[in-house]
Amino acid sequence: MSGASERPLRADAARNRAKLLDVATQVFTTRGIGVPTEEIAHAAGLGVGTLFRHFPTKEALLEAVVVRRLETITARTAQLAAEAEPAEAFFACFRLVVDQSAGKEEFTRALAAAGVDMHASLQESTTVIRAQLAELLSAAQQAGAVRCEVGLPELIALIVGTGTATEQLTADPAARERIFEVVFDGLRPR
Amino acid sequence: MSGASERPLRADAARNRAKLLDVATQVFTTRGIGVPTEEIAHAAGLGVGTLFRHFPTKEALLEAVVVRRLETITARTAQLAAEAEPAEAFFACFRLVVDQSAGKEEFTRALAAAGVDMHASLQESTTVIRAQLAELLSAAQQAGAVRCEVGLPELIALIVGTGTATEQLTADPAARERIFEVVFDGLRPR
Amino acid sequence: MSGASERPLRADAARNRAKLLDVATQVFTTRGIGVPTEEIAHAAGLGVGTLFRHFPTKEALLEAVVVRRLETITARTAQLAAEAEPAEAFFACFRLVVDQSAGKEEFTRALAAAGVDMHASLQESTTVIRAQLAELLSAAQQAGAVRCEVGLPELIALIVGTGTATEQLTADPAARERIFEVVFDGLRPR
Amino acid sequence: MSGASERPLRADAARNRAKLLDVATQVFTTRGIGVPTEEIAHAAGLGVGTLFRHFPTKEALLEAVVVRRLETITARTAQLAAEAEPAEAFFACFRLVVDQSAGKEEFTRALAAAGVDMHASLQESTTVIRAQLAELLSAAQQAGAVRCEVGLPELIALIVGTGTATEQLTADPAARERIFEVVFDGLRPR
DNA sequence: AATGAATGAGCGTTCATTCAT
DNA sequence: GATGAATGAACGCTCATTCAT
Numbered sequence: 001m002s003g004a005s006e007r008p009l010r011a012d013a014a015r016n017r018a019k020l021l022d023v024a025t026q027v028f029t030t031r032g033i034g035v036p037t038e039e040i041a042h043a044a045g046l047g048v049g050t051l052f053r054h055f056p057t058k059e060a061l062l063e064a065v066v067v068r069r070l071e072t073i074t075a076r077t078a079q080l081a082a083e084a085e086p087a088e089a090f091f092a093c094f095r096l097v098v099d100q101s102a103g104k105e106e107f108t109r110a111l112a113a114a115g116v117d118m119h120a121s122l123q124e125s126t127t128v129i130r131a132q133l134a135e136l137l138s139a140a141q142q143a144g145a146v147r148c149e150v151g152l153p154e155l156i157a158l159i160v161g162t163g164t165a166t167e168q169l170t171a172d173p174a175a176r177e178r179i180f181e182v183v184f185d186g187l188r189p190r
Numbered sequence: 191m192s193g194a195s196e197r198p199l200r201a202d203a204a205r206n207r208a209k210l211l212d213v214a215t216q217v218f219t220t221r222g223i224g225v226p227t228e229e230i231a232h233a234a235g236l237g238v239g240t241l242f243r244h245f246p247t248k249e250a251l252l253e254a255v256v257v258r259r260l261e262t263i264t265a266r267t268a269q270l271a272a273e274a275e276p277a278e279a280f281f282a283c284f285r286l287v288v289d290q291s292a293g294k295e296e297f298t299r300a301l302a303a304a305g306v307d308m309h310a311s312l313q314e315s316t317t318v319i320r321a322q323l324a325e326l327l328s329a330a331q332q333a334g335a336v337r338c339e340v341g342l343p344e345l346i347a348l349i350v351g352t353g354t355a356t357e358q359l360t361a362d363p364a365a366r367e368r369i370f371e372v373v374f375d376g377l378r379p380r
Numbered sequence: 381m382s383g384a385s386e387r388p389l390r391a392d393a394a395r396n397r398a399k400l401l402d403v404a405t406q407v408f409t410t411r412g413i414g415v416p417t418e419e420i421a422h423a424a425g426l427g428v429g430t431l432f433r434h435f436p437t438k439e440a441l442l443e444a445v446v447v448r449r450l451e452t453i454t455a456r457t458a459q460l461a462a463e464a465e466p467a468e469a470f471f472a473c474f475r476l477v478v479d480q481s482a483g484k485e486e487f488t489r490a491l492a493a494a495g496v497d498m499h500a501s502l503q504e505s506t507t508v509i510r511a512q513l514a515e516l517l518s519a520a521q522q523a524g525a526v527r528c529e530v531g532l533p534e535l536i537a538l539i540v541g542t543g544t545a546t547e548q549l550t551a552d553p554a555a556r557e558r559i560f561e562v563v564f565d566g567l568r569p570r
Numbered sequence: 571m572s573g574a575s576e577r578p579l580r581a582d583a584a585r586n587r588a589k590l591l592d593v594a595t596q597v598f599t600t601r602g603i604g605v606p607t608e609e610i611a612h613a614a615g616l617g618v619g620t621l622f623r624h625f626p627t628k629e630a631l632l633e634a635v636v637v638r639r640l641e642t643i644t645a646r647t648a649q650l651a652a653e654a655e656p657a658e659a660f661f662a663c664f665r666l667v668v669d670q671s672a673g674k675e676e677f678t679r680a681l682a683a684a685g686v687d688m689h690a691s692l693q694e695s696t697t698v699i700r701a702q703l704a705e706l707l708s709a710a711q712q713a714g715a716v717r718c719e720v721g722l723p724e725l726i727a728l729i730v731g732t733g734t735a736t737e738q739l740t741a742d743p744a745a746r747e748r749i750f751e752v753v754f755d756g757l758r759p760r
Numbered sequence: 761a762a763t764g765a766a767t768g769a770g771c772g773t774t775c776a777t778t779c780a781t
Numbered sequence: 782g783a784t785g786a787a788t789g790a791a792c793g794c795t796c797a798t799t800c801a802t
Contacts, residue, residue, distance in 0.1 A: 010781075010784095010785080010786070011781095012780085012781085012786075012787095013785085013786060013787090016786080016787085036770080036771065036772085037771080037772065037773085038771085038772090046787075046788085047787060047788045047789055048772090048773085048788085048789070049773095049774085049775085049786090049787065049788050049789065050786070050787050050788070052772085052773065052774080053785095053786065053787075054786095056773090057772080057773080058771095058772065058773090147372070149368060150368060150372065151365065153358070153359060153362065153365055154359070154365050154368050154369060154372075156358065157355040157356070157358035157359050157365070157369055158355055158369065158372065160354055160355060160358055161351040161352055161353075161354045161355025161356075161358075161369070162351055162355075163351075163354075164350055164351045164353075164354040164355075165347040165348055165350060165351025165352075165354075166347070166351075168343070168346065168347035168350055168351075169343060169344070169347050172343065175341065175343055175344050175347070178339060178340060178344050179344060179347055179348060179351070181376070182337070182340065182344075182348065182373065182376035182377055183372065183373065183376055184376070185375065185376040185380065186371070186372035186373055186374070186375040186376025186377075187372055187376075190375065200761080202761085203761070203762095206761095206762090226795080226796055226797085227796075227797065227798085228764090228796075228797090231764095236762080236763085237762060237763040237764050238763080238764065238797090238798085239761095239762060239763050239764065239798095239799085239800085240761080240762055240763070242797085242798065242799080243761075243762075246798095247797080247798080248796095248797065248798090390764080390765070390802075391802095392765075392766095392801085392802085393764085393765060393766090396765080396766085416791075416792060416793085417792080417793065417794085418792080418793090426766075426767085427766060427767045427768055428767085428768070428793090428794080429765095429766065429767050429768065429794090429795080429796085430765070430766050430767070432793085432794060432795080433764095433765065433766075434765095436794090437793080437794080438792095438793065438794090527752070529748060530748060530752065531745065533738070533739060533742065533745055534739070534745050534748050534749060534752075536738065537735040537736070537738035537739050537745070537749055538735055538749065538752065540734055540735060540738055541731040541732055541733075541734045541735025541736075541738075541749070542731055542735075543731075543734075544730055544731045544733075544734040544735075545727040545728055545730060545731025545732075545734075546727070546731075548723070548726065548727035548730055548731075549723060549724070549727050552723065555721065555723055555724050555727070558719060558720060558724050559724060559727055559728065559731070561756070562717070562720065562724075562728065562753065562756035562757055563752065563753065563756055564756070565755065565756040565760065566751070566752035566753055566754070566755040566756025566757070567752055567756075570755065580782080582782085583782075586782095586783090606774080606775060606776085607775075607776065607777085608775075608776090608785090611785095616783080616784085617783060617784040617785055618776090618777085618784080618785065619777095619778085619779085619782095619783060619784050619785065620782080620783055620784070622776085622777065622778080623782075623783075626777095627776080627777080628775095628776065628777090762802105763800105763801100763802080764800105764801100764802095765799105765800095765801090765802095766798105766799080766800085766801095767796105767797100767798085767799080767800100768795105768796100768797105768798105769795105769796100769797100770794105770795085770796095771793105771794085771795080771796105772792105772793095772794095772795105773791105773792085773793090774790105774791085774792080774793105775788105775789100775790100775791095775792105776788100776789105776790100777787105777788085777789105778786105778787080778788080779784105779785105779786095779787085779788100780784100780785100780786090780787095781783105781784080781785095781786095
C-alpha cells in the first residue's frame with residue numbers, strides 16, 4: 001500500500017529517512033512547523049542536503065510526517081473496528097484518533113480540510129480514515145450508542161476539538177479523562 | 191483598566207493606533223500571524239515606521255490584539271452574568287467565549303497558556319476572565335446545571351476545544367449548533 | 381518615456397538605485413551574470429535588502445541593466461540618424477550599437493531573441509531599436525551604400541557578431557578597426 | 571596525440587568515458603554549462619560517482635568536451651588544407667570552424683582566450699589550430715585571395731564573431747549564407 | 761509624529777564533490 | 782570499478798526592525 005512502489009532504499013538511507021521522519025515529527029509537534037530544516041537535519045545527525053535528498057521541499061517533509069501518522073491511525077482503527085462491538089469500537093477509535101493527533105495542528109487541519117488543495121498522498125490517507133470513521137459512526141448509531149443527528153463532519157470536528165482540549169491538560173490525566181467523559185456523554189442519545 | 195497609565199495620545203495618534211489594531215485583528219485572524227508587518231501597516235493606510243512607533247515589536251501588536259479581544263469578552267461576560275440566572279449565564283458565556291475566540295489560535299493559546307511565560311497585560315486579562323469563568327461555573331454547579339466533577343481547567347479546555355471544533359464547521363451553522371448541543375449535554379449532570 | 385510612471389523616489393533612494401545599476405552593469409559585463417547579488421549590493425555600498433527593494437529579483441536587476449543600455453542606444457541612434465546622411469548614419473549607428481553592446485551577452489541575446497519569452501520592458505525597448513535599424517538599413521540601401529539582399533535579421537546578426545569579434549581584440553584598437561573595415565566592406569555592394 | 575600518456579582504459583571504462591563526453595557535449599551545447607553534473611551522468615546511464623572518476627571536476631569535463639571538438643576541427647582542417655588550393659581551403663576552413671564552434675560559447679572563449687589561464691590540454695589544442703589557421707591565412711593572402719592587412723588575431727575574432735552571428739539565424743539557412751557572403755567579401759582584397 | 765528606505769540575519773533550496781557500500 | 786547517499790558552502794530572497802528625512 002504505502003510507498004511500495006519506490007525502489008528499496010539502501011539500508012543506511014532507509015535508516016536516515018526514518019530518523020528524519022522521527023525527528024521531524026517530534027520537532028514539528030513540539031515546536032511548530034517554523035523550525036528551520038537545518039535544525040531538523042542536524043537533530044537527526046545529518047546534513048541539510050541529505051534532508052532535501054529525501055524530501056524535496058520542507059512541505060514534502062511535513063506531508064510525509066502527516067501521512068505516516070494517518071497510516072498508523074488507519075491501521076489501528078481497522079484493528080479496533082474488527083475486534084470490538086460497534087459502541088465500544090466507536091469510542092475506542094475516537095480516543096485513538098484524538099491521542100494520535102494530539103499536538104498536530106498540521107494533522108488536524110489535514111483531517112478536517114478534507115479535499116481542499118490537499119496533495120494526493122494526504123488526500124488518499126484522509127479519505128480512508130474518513131471512510132472508517134463514517135462506518136464506525138453509522139454502526140454505533142444503529143446500535144443505539146450514539147445520537148442519530150450527528151454526522152461525519154460533526155464527528156470529525158469533535159475529534160479535532162477534543163484533541164485541542166486534551167492538549168490543554170497534558171499535566172493532569174484525570175482532568176483529561178473528564179474531557180472524554182463529557183464529550184462521550186454528550187454524544188450518547190439522552 | 192489596562193493601559194490607563196500611558197499619557198493620552200493625540201487624537202490622530204489614537205485613531206491610527208485603533209486603525210492598526212482593527213486591521214491587525216482582521217488580518218491575523220483571516221491569514222495567520224505570518225503576514226508581514228508592512229502589509230498590515232499599509233492596509234491601515236500607514237507606514238511601517240508608524241506601526242512600530244505604536245507597537246515596538248510585532249509580538250506587542252499581536253498581544254494588543256489579543257488583549258483587546260479579551261477585554262471585550264470580559265465586559266460582555268460581566269454583563270451576561272449580571273443579567274441571567276446561573277445556568278443560563280453559564281452556557282451563554284461559554285458560547286460567547288467560544289465565538290469570540292473562534293479563528294484565533296493566538297487567542298486560544300493565550301487563554302490556555304494561563305500564566306506560563308505570558309506578558310503582563312495578557313496575564314492580567316486572562317486572570318480576570320478565568321475568575322469570571324470560575325464564578326459562573328461554580329454558580330451553575332450549585333444550581334445543578336453542570337456536573338460537579340468539572341473544574342476550571344477542564345472548562346477552559348472544553349471552551350478552547352469547542353472553538354476548534356466549531357471552526358471546522360463554519361460553512362454549516364446547523365452542524366455547528368449540534369457541536370454545542372453535544373458539549374452542553376455532556377456538561378450537564380446525568 | 382522611461383519610468384515616468386513611478387512616483388519620484390527620494391533623492392537618496394534614487395542615488396542608490398542608480399548606483400546599483402551602475403555597479404551591476406559593470407559587474408555583469410566583466411564577470412558574467414553568475415556574480416552573487418550580495419556582492420553587487422556591497423560593491424554599491426548597500427545591503428542585500430536594499431538591492432531587493434529596488435529590484436525584486438536578480439532577473440529584474442539584469443533586465444533593468446539591459447533596458448537602460450537599450451534606451452541609451454535608442455537615444456543616440458535617433459540623434460545620429462537625424463544628423464547625418466543615410467550611408468554615414470547607417471555605419472555610424474552600426475558602430476554605436478556594437479560598441480554599446482560590447483561585453484553584454486545579455487544584451488546581444490536580448491537584441492537577437494526579439495520577441496521570444498521576453499519581458500515587456502525588454503520587448504518594448506528592442507522593438508524600438510529594431511525599427512530604427514530597419515529604417516537606417518532601408519535608407520542606406522536606397523542610397524546605394526548597402527547590398528540590397530541584406531535584411532534586418534542579417535543586420536542584427538552581423539551587429540551581434542561584430543560585437544563578439546571586437547571583444548576578442550580589446551587590447552588592439554587597430555585590429556579592432558580592421559574588423560569594422562572587413563564587415564563594412566562586405567556590406568557594401570560590389 | 572593528447573592523453574596518450576594514460577594507461578589504456580578497460581573496454582567498458584572507455585565506453586563509459588566516451589558516452590559521458592557525448593552526452594556532455596549535447597547537454598552543454600543545448601542547455602548551457604549550468605546543467606547539474608548528476609543530470610549528465612544519468613543521461614549517460616551512469617552514476618555521478620562514475621562521472622567524477624573519469625573527470626575529477628566539472629570543469630575538467632567541460633575541458634574534455636572542448637578539446638575533443640578542437641581535435642575534430644584540427645583533423646578536418648588538415649584534410650581540407652591538403653586537398654584544396656589556398657583560397658578555397660581558407661574559406662572552407664573558415665566555414666568549418668564556424669560551424670563546429672556554433673553554439674559553444676565555451677568553445678569560442680577557449681579558442682579566443684588563447685593562452686591566458688588555460689589548462690594545458692586546451693592550450694595544446696588551440697595552439698595547433700592557431701598554427702593551422704595562420705598557415706591557411708598566409709597562403710590565401712599570398713594567393714591574393716585575402717586582404718593583406720588581416721592578421722591571425724583578426725581572423726580568429728572574425729571566426730568567433732561569424733559564429734555568433736550565424737547562431738542568430740539558425741532558422742533561416744539562406745540568411746545564414748548571406749552572413750558568410752558579407753564576411754567573405756569583406757575579407758577579399760578590393 | 762509619520763514615513764519608507766536601509767539593513768542583515770536567517771530561511772529554503774541547489775549542486776559540486778566525497779566516500780561508504 | 783561503479784554507485785548514489787551524504788555533505789555543506791553558497792545562493793536568492795524575506796521581513797522584523799531601525800533611523801535619516
